[in-house]
Amino acid sequence: MSFVPTTTSTLPAEAKVPVTFAARLKHRLGFGKTTDAVIEENEKEVRALQDAMDRFAAMAGVSTEMLLERLGTSVNGLSDANAAEKLTEFGPNEISSLKPPKWWIILYHCFVLAVSNVVIPPADFKPFTYLMLMLLFGTFTRFYQEIKSNNAAQKLKSLITNTVSVVRCTNALESGSTSLLRIIDQNTVVPGDIVKLAAGVMFPADCVIIAARDLTVSQSSLTGEAAPVEKTADHGNGKGVVLDFPNVGLLGTSVSSGIGLAVVVATGNQTYMSFMAAKLAKATPKSAFDKGVVSVSLAFMTLMAIMSPLVFLIQGFSGQGWLNAFQFALTVAVGLIPEMMPMILNANLAKGAISLIKRKTIVKQLAAIQNLGAMDVLCSDKTGTLTQDELVLSNVMGPDASETTLNPLEWGFLNSCFQTGMRNLMDVAILDAVESHRYTKCTKSLATISSEILLSQFRLVDEIPFDFHRRRLSVIVTRKLDNPENSDSDTISGDAYTLVCKGAVEEVLSNCTEFVKEDGSVVQISGTESAQFIQILDSFNEDGLRVLAVATRSFEQPRKSYTKDDESSMVFQGFLTFRDPPKEDAAEAILLLAKRKVTLKVLSGDNLKVSIKVCRDVGIPVENTVSGLELARMEDVEFSETIEKCTVMAKLSPNQKQQIVERLQKNGHVVGFLGDGINDALALKSADVGVSVDSGSEVAKDSADVILLEKSLLILERGVRKGRQTYGNTIKYIKMAASSNFGNSFSVLIASIWLPFQPMTPLMILTNNFLYDFSQSAIPWDRMDDSFLENPRPWESRDLLRFMILIGPLSSIFDMITFAIGMYYWRWNDSSNSFAVAQFQTVWFFESLLTQTVIVHLIRTEKIPFVQSVASWGLLLTGAVIIAIGTCLPYTEFGVNILGMEAFPRMSYAFVMTELVGYFIVVLLAKYFYIRKFGRWL
Template identity: 45%
Template sequence: MKSTVAAAKLVGMVHLKATVIRCSPQSGLPEEQQVDQADVVPGDCIRLTAGEMLPGDVRIVQARDLHIAQAVLAGESMPAAKSARAERSGRHHAPASLLDCRCLAFRGTHVVSGTGLGIVVATGSGCYIATMAEQLRRQKPANALQRGVQRVSYLLIGFMAAMVPLVVLSSGFMTGNWGQALLFGISVAVGLTPEMLPMVVNANLARGAGKRRQLAVLLCLSLAKQRVLVKRLDAVQNLGAMDILCCDKTGTLTMDEVMLARWLDYRGEESRQALLWAYLNSRFLTGLRNLLDGAILQTGQEQGVGEEVEQFDCVDELPFDFVRRRLSVVLQADGPPLLVCKGALSETVALCSSVLRGDEDVLPLDDRAREDLLALGERLNEEGLRVLAVARGVSLEDEQDLVFIGFLAFLDPPKQTARQAVQELRDKSLELKILTGDAVAVAGKVCSELGMPVRATITGAELDKLSGSDFCTAVRQATVLGKLTPGQKARVVAALKGVGHTVGFLGDGINDALALRHADVGISVDSGSDISKDAADVILLEKSLTVLAHGVARGRLTHGNTIKYIKMAASSNFGNVFSILVASAWLPFQPMRPVQLLTQNLLYDISQIAIPFDKMDASYLAVPRGWAAGSIGWFMVCIGPVSSIFDIATFWVLWFVYAANTPERQALFQTGWFTVGILTQCLIVHMIRTQRIPFIQEVAAWPVVLMSLLVSAVGLALPYTPVGRVERFTPLPPSFYGWAAATVLGYALTVQLAKVLYIRRFRGWL
């Protein structure tokens, strides 16, 4: 419960915004306001722009090239065009469903392109999506972590169900008291049940999910302190299992502070015309402005071109989308309207039929000249500059027969911390792939500056020509994948997952939403678009690979501590069953009373509360760790019986040395085995937690050491307390503690030998 509450609070720190038009309390005039989507109410007028999630069901009252993705409701992958006009009623014109109404948009969908205004008609349970509540309430398929925990739980519970009847039968036949035998069997079942598994798993995950302290249970939730918010606790383990990270270049490897470095004509010389027309395009667009538009407007103001735009008015707009990769506005001045286009170089040049020379001269553009323009853009890319093209035309219906005006070259320098972060991820055996809509040459230049080796590069157009195994091979080998559409990014992620990798995707744009949903762990940033934050599992408060490197380390630590507990429980339970079976078949009394067995189990469980606070070997954290449930069975079979050897040795000492071999002397036998059992169970925590030599080469975290000492002290002192007398313990002869110390030392040496042999055979420990 505490873990769930902590996770809910972390999710609450990520706010989705909506732009509403409300009357100002001061002036009483309508103004745009940014509010939380939870504060939107029916009757609000909201502005719709690319990337925004709809906070409720909306009646469109104004639209300009508005397209909304409603696949979450309709299952249709292509965005639906929306307008303010309703369909005419009648048998041949009425829409088949509400989703087909062009004038309606629904909560849970998002704007892909275009702009518009809408009136909110329903929110919350009144929305159309609420009618799908039954389907939405269906549980999602279990992920790898959930499946792994379930398999281990079923393994241990099945083992308990098979072995407990044998214990009951053995004890019943030897003692003749079937009632006590049944009660003892139930106590054994409780002792064998992995009841600490839910607590350890959730505490591990919650400890990795954020920071929170309480007096009752201390969960040092450290990822939030590292500026990482986790929306789903499962994502913490997935961060540790991740072996490939796909990310964008802009803002992740670079400063995300774009500056317009050059504005050039077709010959590569400085051109004021290129800057002027680019300024006009960015000045009059009504959709979502990006960093490139901001750089153009800032440079235009500094160069004085802002004074030349007063004569123009915007009469139409063709919004940007990630397929066309360009944006056009239609401007009206004294003469005929002009279409001004700004976009990716290759896509824009393909639409041009002529080129501007000087201020007015226009020259025809042939194939040879187009190749020269693209070659010049490629040279700029190789210098680490991102290149856009500017063109104008007179066709207002589409973007054809444009006049090429010039190049815009932007510089986004690498982050100072990026080189160190890339090296940290490589040291963690995490492969980094750059998936970008930018040119391959630009991304490759940035990678080389950061010391990141580029094995191969490929473009989206080249990927479209591949299918099946060729596609998988290409994306597996490539380090930089450029000129990708949103669908291609998602396809790349899916292909990597299909060949057995655990894939993370870091993105914050509208075009990253599909890939975020397909990734094993989707990572966005708090400053990203609403749709990207909604699709992500992890939110970074700072877009930095350094921050993410901390998350990866925490994920591996979380996974390691979880596996550590599971292998402790599995091996200890397996050994205890053998010991109980031997004792039940040998002794004319119960080897331990039910209440004593439950007390021992409770003390052992208390010692394991500290496991989520433990550390891991550096070698374990150095590589990605998936869920290997198959190794747990071998670990249980190989390590578990070692404890039975020393349990039987303890039985022999108590039976023959101290004559605890009659029902009248059973209290001595039970107390002796209880004491040795507590000491060995506390010791096994330290033996299993590391593949190195415990206490010599590796010492556990202080909470683990403290809990082990505390539980051992309680176990040794219990026979001398009133509680011990109630449980029918008896004081032990002083000489027995010498035998107990020898048993514990021999157990430690034997487990260490078994550990060496196990590592040599299975090439690993945890």
């Protein structure tokens, strides 16, 4: 930006990045940059952030006129031509650090992982070359899957629309230009754009607020503070922490209430968020899936750290040579690590995400797929989920519930039309009823009311924006005196200045002192009449109608500004009722979710009786209910017990929705939250899996993990099913790898003590491990049993450890039988007889490969494999191919000359097949007792 900073802002302490231990260690090992270079780079990043904040503070600390002049814009906004030029100059409004890494960076990391497995090459060049070829194959296979996963994730994100309302002028900055409101893609916002602010709007970039009315902003994504902060257009003195400036709205924050205008100052990599992105990413709490994968990786590394030194010492002291012992121990370490795990996990999650697209479900974070399947409680709003989300104006009633003239509707129309915030479904229904002349339930003819006539008679003076505490919105209008042709109109009359209030009935009535009778007279509201109004409201709610109250207040003289305190001593004009029919597929979806053991809880800001009526209409059994007011009076223990047993919780504030989600989590549930409104954002962030819809508010979509292209419980149920299938295939592979590798390590340890030679050559171990991993590469395409998909599946690391310890050593029993047959039946016990040793090693290679391939089918299902449950054709094919390769290897030049194999007697095949059948039976019995004892297999 072309300006000189004149003031200095205080840089947040968290922005100062220390030199990490990892960076110093990397330098000492001779990799990467020197310590001084790392320090210099960190200091450079801090200086860059400080400079950016200084520039931003300089902008925020000047008058609006000077700010707009510096940015080359005006209150009428940029023209399309100006915006296009700036987009070319500044580039798209994207943060590069949040983009996926470039392909060469992924390839580099894959190579580093592969090379790290090779510490010292074997003495023979050929085996070393073969080892490197295997590692390169694994590297490029993982690289391909990483690229594929990243591309899939980006394709998913591109399907989510993020738009912003900006003011654009017609003729650049010419004095006679007019302004238009445009909806543009957030990525095309440029410095100088004037952004319209209203409740629920996300700041698309770093902005300075130039106009505000009752504006509060949620900065929790940057500060962690849940309470919204009041913002004004006061530019202050340009000193202090930028987040504390009264006129600053940064990328990642959102408007909680009020209205205003802001000018974009910095976009993309010049925003505060761009400098803090790495820190924010690290601060993001890991999901249960992420923690589980980390725990599995640590288990493998611990196993490797224990087994390799033991094997090295045993082999060395047994007289097999310390160099050979070292190479063998190193090979065992490499063989214990499932090299294909990153590839298979990424492929599994990416495939699950792509499959969900076909089900109109977009996953923003791949790990959320597991939480979707693990969810056992779904908290959902009512509107649009259980209902069609297509409100229709049902009736217009006077305070005494009699059909009235159109006064309440006319006042409601003016309120909905003139308010500048986000229009909700009720606003749309009111505007549609008047403009399309579809309202017919009135004694007054529609021919006498016209939206054009109403708008020509009145103009907007001021506005008191909606907030979730007041639950109402008011506009102040005055009659246009320059339209004499309308003076004799039969439409509503108005005093000099009229406040028109529309909102929740109780909140509006509590501020009314008078009401309009059917004959048009205005009388005081007595206690009896107040109770009658509430009875009328209850009758509407029992019929499933949503109700708004309309009230007015007249001012003879204009005021400089109007505040919330002016919403008092109002005249109650009447009711507007709306009907939102239940969705046709809601009942089916609820039954399917119940079948999946997902408990549905309805959390609504609407009236309790309306919520109960809708729930019963769609087949939700409503036994216990509670209102937000009742919850607010409860202590912690009573609160927890109440939300556990209640199906419907209504009249909730945004904070109460969040509290309910968090308390359910503390009670041991995996909680999903489905919502699309501004008031759902806090709960969406707190839930284990937040679900919103593409048509929802920007702040709701930003807070969610999963986006539905269509708001439907039926679509969500399909997502739950797919999430469980994805999780099943993931845990299936991890349990296979963990148990198999643990069993192999146990067998190698016993063989090192028992045998006078190595049970397999290093290259045999690597080849065996590679073939086994390859046989599981089709797991992401495997099917899951219907019985598995019926229950929520939370991640349990303890169960994984238990499974590895109890099931893994079963294979070692048959490895020991193979060793015993080789040693005592075939007499392959002479370490000096290389031919006999090669035969022994080849037999164990074949038996180990065969049992590991078969275990895939035993572990993948709780049922009897091949009989009650058959794997997908892909998994069957890869297993058959690997077994065929393992059978043929001893008869190939590659197997003999490179791996050191020898063909073994045909009788050994009979022994191996007998062992395989025995292993099959033993694991089946172990599976039966394991499920009976612990209640689960996968």
